[in-house]
Amino acid sequence: MRIDSATRDQLQEWEKELSTHYQRICQHELSLDITRGKPAADQLHQSDGLDGILNGDYRAADGTDTRNYGGRNGGGLEGLLCARELGADILQVPTEEVLAGGNSSLTLMYHAVLTGYLFGFAGNKPWRELQSPKFLCPVPGYDRHFSICEQLGIGMVNVPMTETGPDMDAIEEEIKKDQGIIGIWCVPKFSNPTGVTYSQETVVRLAQLAQIANPGFRIFWDNAYAIHDLEQQINLPGIRAASLENDTADSVLQFASTSKVTHAGAGVAFVSASTANLASLKKQMHAMTIGPDKVNQLRHSRFFAEFTLLKKHMQKHAQILKPKFACVLSQLESAFGDSDLGEWEKPKGGYFVSFNTRPGCATAVVQLAADAGVKLTPAGATFPYGKDPEDRNIRIAPSFPPLEELDTAMSVFILCVKLASVRKKLEIL
Amino acid sequence: MRIDSATRDQLQEWEKELSTHYQRICQHELSLDITRGKPAADQLHQSDGLDGILNGDYRAADGTDTRNYGGRNGGGLEGLLCARELGADILQVPTEEVLAGGNSSLTLMYHAVLTGYLFGFAGNKPWRELQSPKFLCPVPGYDRHFSICEQLGIGMVNVPMTETGPDMDAIEEEIKKDQGIIGIWCVPKFSNPTGVTYSQETVVRLAQLAQIANPGFRIFWDNAYAIHDLEQQINLPGIRAASLENDTADSVLQFASTSKVTHAGAGVAFVSASTANLASLKKQMHAMTIGPDKVNQLRHSRFFAEFTLLKKHMQKHAQILKPKFACVLSQLESAFGDSDLGEWEKPKGGYFVSFNTRPGCATAVVQLAADAGVKLTPAGATFPYGKDPEDRNIRIAPSFPPLEELDTAMSVFILCVKLASVRKKLEIL
Numbered sequence: 001m002r003i004d005s006a007t008r009d010q011l012q013e014w015e016k017e018l019s020t021h022y023q024r025i026c027q028h029e030l031s032l033d034i035t036r037g038k039p040a041a042d043q044l045h046q047s048d049g050l051d052g053i054l055n056g057d058y059r060a061a062d063g064t065d066t067r068n069y070g071g072r073n074g075g076g077l078e079g080l081l082c083a084r085e086l087g088a089d090i091l092q093v094p095t096e097e098v099l100a101g102g103n104s105s106l107t108l109m110y111h112a113v114l115t116g117y118l119f120g121f122a123g124n125k126p127w128r129e130l131q132s133p134k135f136l137c138p139v140p141g142y143d144r145h146f147s148i149c150e151q152l153g154i155g156m157v158n159v160p161m162t163e164t165g166p167d168m169d170a171i172e173e174e175i176k177k178d179q180g181i182i183g184i185w186c187v188p189k190f191s192n193p194t195g196v197t198y199s200q201e202t203v204v205r206l207a208q209l210a211q212i213a214n215p216g217f218r219i220f221w222d223n224a225y226a227i228h229d230l231e232q233q234i235n236l237p238g239i240r241a242a243s244l245e246n247d248t249a250d251s252v253l254q255f256a257s258t259s260k261v262t263h264a265g266a267g268v269a270f271v272s273a274s275t276a277n278l279a280s281l282k283k284q285m286h287a288m289t290i291g292p293d294k295v296n297q298l299r300h301s302r303f304f305a306e307f308t309l310l311k312k313h314m315q316k317h318a319q320i321l322k323p324k325f326a327c328v329l330s331q332l333e334s335a336f337g338d339s340d341l342g343e344w345e346k347p348k349g350g351y352f353v354s355f356n357t358r359p360g361c362a363t364a365v366v367q368l369a370a371d372a373g374v375k376l377t378p379a380g381a382t383f384p385y386g387k388d389p390e391d392r393n394i395r396i397a398p399s400f401p402p403l404e405e406l407d408t409a410m411s412v413f414i415l416c417v418k419l420a421s422v423r424k425k426l427e428i429l
Numbered sequence: 430m431r432i433d434s435a436t437r438d439q440l441q442e443w444e445k446e447l448s449t450h451y452q453r454i455c456q457h458e459l460s461l462d463i464t465r466g467k468p469a470a471d472q473l474h475q476s477d478g479l480d481g482i483l484n485g486d487y488r489a490a491d492g493t494d495t496r497n498y499g500g501r502n503g504g505g506l507e508g509l510l511c512a513r514e515l516g517a518d519i520l521q522v523p524t525e526e527v528l529a530g531g532n533s534s535l536t537l538m539y540h541a542v543l544t545g546y547l548f549g550f551a552g553n554k555p556w557r558e559l560q561s562p563k564f565l566c567p568v569p570g571y572d573r574h575f576s577i578c579e580q581l582g583i584g585m586v587n588v589p590m591t592e593t594g595p596d597m598d599a600i601e602e603e604i605k606k607d608q609g610i611i612g613i614w615c616v617p618k619f620s621n622p623t624g625v626t627y628s629q630e631t632v633v634r635l636a637q638l639a640q641i642a643n644p645g646f647r648i649f650w651d652n653a654y655a656i657h658d659l660e661q662q663i664n665l666p667g668i669r670a671a672s673l674e675n676d677t678a679d680s681v682l683q684f685a686s687t688s689k690v691t692h693a694g695a696g697v698a699f700v701s702a703s704t705a706n707l708a709s710l711k712k713q714m715h716a717m718t719i720g721p722d723k724v725n726q727l728r729h730s731r732f733f734a735e736f737t738l739l740k741k742h743m744q745k746h747a748q749i750l751k752p753k754f755a756c757v758l759s760q761l762e763s764a765f766g767d768s769d770l771g772e773w774e775k776p777k778g779g780y781f782v783s784f785n786t787r788p789g790c791a792t793a794v795v796q797l798a799a800d801a802g803v804k805l806t807p808a809g810a811t812f813p814y815g816k817d818p819e820d821r822n823i824r825i826a827p828s829f830p831p832l833e834e835l836d837t838a839m840s841v842f843i844l845c846v847k848l849a850s851v852r853k854k855l856e857i858l
């Protein structure tokens with residue numbers, strides 16, 4: 001189907017056919033959901049051994065009684081040493097630069113933004129004292145990142161994503177013209193939602209930004225999918241090494257968690273940063289908590305006693321996820337491979353497929369799908385303030401539903417894309 | 430020993446005797462610690478059945494798969510229904526007014542203060558927009574409460590504690606003269622550190638404060654020791670009922686946790702508040718987290734399947750704690766019962782004994798004890814900014830050390846009190 005070269009008659013005929021088809025689908029009263037990047041039950045099941053793994057022995061290898069406040073090796077606030085080692089393995093950084101937190105890396109990111117906003121990192125001016133503090137937001141991106149900025153009144157500047165990461169020319173230009181830019185959100189591997197992994201050049205240029213940016217500038221490196229490869233392991237160039245080479249180590253804050261490794265929302269989150277940044281973070285967190293849940297940290301350390309066990313565990317996830325991604329991608333390819341109806345990346349890991357409709361169609365697609373019983377992430381959700389300027393991007397999350405449901409949902413999705421595209425074209429003809 | 434009626438000669442003789450005794454003790458090279466309100470290992474052991482209690486069944490009674498994001502009955506942000514029911518039992522409030530959080534009530538309090546400070550509760554002006562926002566701080570009190578205010582630059586006004594709770598006359602006076610008062614910290618049962626439980630009159634007068642205070646005024650009701658009775662149950666008058674009667678329900682935020690019930694720092698925390706307050710809190714928390722660790726919430730719900738089980742569990746704690754409190758109180762009584770060297774409350778629960786030296790002696794006592802190998806909570810820690818204006822208060826935490834160590838530590842403590850008191854008197858004579 002090629003809309004731009006179709007005649008009005010052809011379009012009208014398509015609209016009629018597609019509408020009829022759509023009406024039939026609506027009568028099926030489907031109730032399907034591909035909105036959320038949630039692991040499926042069989043994925044979660046792989047980690048059910050966590051409960052009970054301690055077998056009555058709550059003492060960590062370093063002697064810390066995880067059942068009590070405090071502990072050895074930094075004790076409370078940094079988290080358990082063996083949990084920090086796990087985080088260090090995932091993020092490929094030294095253990096002493098890692099803090100193991102509670103169940104959510106989003107929470108660690110929130111507190112990192114709060115630290116910058118209220119108190120300033122490493123002796124820099126608190127962002128709230130700047131006239132107009134702003135984050136750069138590669139789009140499409142992760143809505144929860146944007147919500148943090150929105151809540152604190154931190155401005156957001158859209159930057160387009162490319163196949164190698166965010167558009168670095170645009171980023172450097174923004175920073176040069178506006179010293180109010182004090183941060184950037186990055187999901188560097190299997191980016192949410194595009195699935196792109198940043199290239200070596202992108203990582204190096206990001207690491208160099210602190211040389212031209214406000215001294216308080218920080219890169220929020222949300223490595224949520226660090227070990228979430230579907231096939232062979234994709235190598236994300238290290239931002240730590242690049243920042244050390246460029247003498248900009250203080251500009252980087254890295255995050256990861258086991259949320260899509262073990263049980264979603266019941267795992268362990270990590271932040272890695274320079275000594276100066278960690279000191280600022282700990283100062284903020286000291287007023288808020290005695291420390292994270294060390295018992296659960298110990299469970300995770302025991303469950304992944306060696307990094308090879310973690311890698312094998314992630315392969316099991318991949319085996320479950322692969323047919324789902326294949327289903328989405330093959331349906332898209334056969335429906336739109338030879339069309340002018342949409343574009344998408346082919347991610348090699350992560351949790352999403354990002355689909356761009358023709359301009360001005362995404363909202364209509366989501367609405368049509370909803371009316372046919374297929375719930376999609378709201379159009380615009382992948383942009384700051386929920387506003388997709390071109391109304392194009394839709395995030396597809398294949399992980400949660402069983403394969404047959406996903407297959408049905410994708411058929412409905414494709415029909416809705418076709419219908420909305422034809423109607424839009426007729427409208428503007 | 431009565432210092433005020435002693436002659437200089439008598440004092441000098443005492444000083445000599447006590448110093449000799451103290452020198453002998455110092456040679457023992459003790460290493461004892463009665464600083465922290467930490468449960469002892471045998472207390473923690475009572476909850477070791479938590480790990481493994483799920484027995485592979487991660488599904489809550491309402492059908493929520495606790496291993497995944499979200500859930501039924503409010504799902505993510507409010508926490509698991511059965512965990513909220515546990516919190517409702519502890520706080521004696523309706524389940525729908527309870528939110529079950531992560532591992533720390535301190536964290537919930539921090540976010541509640543943050544909500545008031547940055548965004549305002551229930552449509553009220555954010556505290557940061559007031560000229561000089563302040564909390565009332567009954568003293569001595571809990572240092573972590575004061576740290577939250579200090580970090581956010583919220584002023585603190587000391588209010589003396591009495592045997593029935595904070596001095597309500599002083600509180601009402603402060604509020605009448607200063608509309609910048611926007612909060613008060615309360616540990617209403619077995620107060621940290623005095624052990625006092627608020628009287629009916631105190632609770633009612635607190636519930637009435639919102640009638641004269643700034644509309645944004647909030648009572649932070651940290652009911653940390655709600656079920657931590659040593660003997661028969663002490664009844665804390667309900668602030669919720671009192672606030673409903675006075676049409677001030679929005680002025681109350683209640684907190685509790687299982688930190689000193691199951692494993693310290695690995696339990697579940699609760700906040701209870703009016704619908705309007707909970708909505709404000711959830712709005713703030715939405716940007717920060719998908720939700721709390723529901724797996725651990727489910728463990729706690731299963732472990733305390735009925736409230737009677739929780740009560741029995743607390744009786745086991747009491748059996749372990751009672752001899753320790755008895756040790757502290759009997760040593761204090763026999764040393765200072767007939768003296769002018771100090772005053773203390775006799776708590777019927779909680780985790781602390783609060784001791785007031787003669788004015789100007791607390792710092793010296795803590796230092797002497799430290800040099801003799803007995804670590805005490807720093808003098809001043811129970812006051813805002815760490816400043817005890819009379820340098821009198823010392824918080825004794827009997828729970829953590831074994832009984833014999835506690836007994837030795839108390840003997841050293843008593844010797845240090847005597848020595849510091851005599852020296853101080855000689856100095857000012």
